[in-house]
Amino acid sequence: MQKRAQLLGSAKDRAKTVMTLASPDSKPEDLNRPDELNYQNFSFWYRRKRDRLIERASVARLPLKWGNVHAYCYKSVIDGIEHIAMVKGDIGDGQDILVRVHSECLTGDIFGSARCDCGDQLAMAMEMIEKAGRGVLVYLRGHEGRGIGLGHKLRAYNLQDDGCDTVEANEELGLPVDSQEYGIGAQILRDLGVRSMKLMTNNPAKYSGIKGYGLSIAGRVPLITPITSENHFKVANE
Secondary structure, three states, X not given: OHHHHHHHHHHHHHHHHHXXXXXXXXXXXXXXOHHXXXXXXXXXXXXXXXXXXXXXXXXXXXXXXXXXXXXXXXXXXXXXXXXEEEEEOOXXXXXXXXXXXXXXXXXXXXXXXXXXXXXXXXXXXXXXXXHHOOEEEEEEOOOOOOOOOHHHHHHHHHHHHOOOOHHHHHHHOOXXXXXXXXXXXXXHHHHOOOXXXXXXXXXXXXXXXXXXXXXXXXXXXXXXXXXOOOOHHHHHOO
């Protein structure tokens, strides 16, 4: 009887796990039994690959210092974060579009911090898109400090002042080296009609991350920016 009860309990637990994995409303932390922990990251990753994660909120013409673009606002259905895509020219054929997927960097993009080359890469990408006459820049918010957040990024800067590089500083703080996830960016590109692209990046992880979502990458375009005594830790670990 005891063994039968254990088997029934185990079957019920497995059924509950399957229902949790299948539910569009479940979160990784809902899988909290010891036998479910291995499914946490898988279920989250699988849903990001299969489910629609974004909805187009609005679009408007936007005159920038680099030229005129159309700005598309997309809202994440997971956390409500709003992302923006700058579209230049006619990308209707979807082929070999010049694309930059740029991760938010408040200190570099807005305040021009010399500790990174993010602001320089953003400007260079927009200049290249303007020169080409067409292209897309997707600006992903919530990626501050490779996904660790602003507060942790500033703490990592203190460790870099003591001689750590970017990877070592994150590890010293017990943080992932890179927790950025590009499923949102890939879905935005697909919604805009992009099918193949020339990807502007120096980061191999970004290359493989976007390609893994069914988008074809025809080539990689590096963004070569000046290396300084302040930003060399970050640039060396791209």
